[in-house]
């Protein structure tokens with residue numbers, strides 16, 4: 499029986515593969531430059547494939563992967579019927595409202611929000627009873643307030659340097675973000691004897 503991992507491409511996958519290697523798994527055919535899609539460890543018990551982060555919950559929910567490693571931002575933006583088993587404490591950052599410091603949130607008036615995370619933004623401003631028009635943007639979100647497209651943004655902040663270099667500030671923190679280990683709800687029952695030790699091993703690494 500093989501345990502299949504779906505890993506979010508980019509910084510998360512890099513850290514997740516390091517964690518798997520630290521657990522003693524060897525992936526002879528893996529390299530960052532490889533165009534292969536599926537990598538199997540030398541014992542043939544673990545496979546992983548790299549996917550766009552928003553797709554990780556889908557692969558795990560549908561059972562195409564038993565385990566996924568993905569950012570909490572993705573799980574909040576793309577809710578899925580999966581078990582969130584571990585906070586891996588990697589890929590740490592914050593989901594924030596950001597904009598011009600002298601342009602605070604006009605509570606009571608409608609506000610235009612630019613974001614890569616419309617679900618997270620809608621939920622947050624709903625809890626604040628703040629009327630918003632949300633504009634979905636897929637990258638370089640900080641541009642929105644700079645060119646008058648939006649009053650503020652909801653985006654990830656890690657070091658804060660992107661905001662700082664563009665004259666923007668954090669106006670409110672929404673939540674802490676880090677990578678999570680998620681498991682398919684059927685796999686956790688049918689492949690328990692293989693999945694439990696893997697989760698334990700990850701837990702001991704933290």
Ligand SMILES: Nc1ncnc2c1ncn2[C@@H]1O[C@H](COP(=O)(O)OP(=O)(O)OP(=O)(O)O)[C@@H](O)[C@H]1O
Pocket residue numbers: 506507508509510551568569570571572589590591654655656657675676677
């Ligand atoms: N500064 C950051 N920007 C975006 N994501 C971050 C950052 N720091 C940590 N993360 C976490 O890393 C995860 C992956 O980020 P993202 O999807 O942007 O991929 P990436 O590593 O930036 O590579 P790429 O953007 O080329 O796909 C995010 O879901 C988030 O949980």
Ligand SMILES: O=P(O)(O)OC[C@H]1O[C@H](OP(=O)(O)OP(=O)(O)O)[C@H](O)[C@@H]1O
Pocket residue numbers: 614636637638639640653654655656657658659660661
């Ligand atoms: O606080 P910092 O350390 O500056 O990091 C935050 C930046 O990192 C991400 O951008 P990234 O380039 O990863 O992806 P993007 O394509 O979504 O802009 C995020 O969208 C912010 O722009």
